[in-house]
Amino acid sequence: MKHSLILCTICLGLAACGAPMERLGLAGPNADKTAALPDGGDADQASYDPVTSAPRPPAAARTVEALDTTTPEQRAAAVAPAAAGARVLGTTVVSLGSATEPGLWIKTPLVETEMQGRVKNPATGKSSTVMLIPIEGPATAGSRMSLAALRLIGASLTDLTSVEISTLR
Structure with a gap:
């Protein structure tokens, strides 16, 4: 009993x-x-962006290729050069976030609201458009980045990588 x-x-x-x-x-x-916004809109629609969003990987996915559900078109759009006027927010150390969370994103304490931005890997010179998602912590705290975004900027999936973050606004 x-x-x-x-x-x-x-x-x-x-x-x-x-x-x-x-x-x-x-x-x-x-x-x-199920999350709805105060204005009656859907939370998924508010943050959906065709470049940075992707479908969830299948439950049986175990390889990097199976977990990265971004399309070749999304990857091409994400690595396209950004328009002038980006504002650099700072540098942060990133690690791999949840590999099953799809899309191109970085969760960082360098932003206070969700917005589109870019990350650049100074070691490779590669950059990508990503969704900047705020997390709690001091600006000096590390960040977590999606598997797809790490791959696009040529960063290791197992090491810590220093990246530069900027906004597109």
Whole structure:
């Protein structure tokens, strides 16, 4: 009886947490599409950008190629030279973020709101358009970058890489 009560408590606790349920494959097919904006719009539509967004990789994906779901067209658009007027925000050290989170993005404390920007790898000279996503922490804290974006700028997936971040606005 005691074990049943403990098991039920754990299950109810996990039911309140979306991320663990999704990792266990128990979240519904539209679980990540339920967030709505105050104006009635869909959160996915507000941050969707055809260059930086991509579909989720299949659950069975295990290789870098299978996890990177960006299209050749998206990759070409992302590495195209940016228009003049970009404002450099600073330099940060990046590591690989969640490899199953699709798209071209960087989660960094250098921004306060989500916006489109660019990252440049000074070691290779390569740069890419990405979605800049704010995270908590001091500006000197590290950042996490998508697998697809790391590949485009020629950065190692296992090492820490210093990158320059700029806005496109």
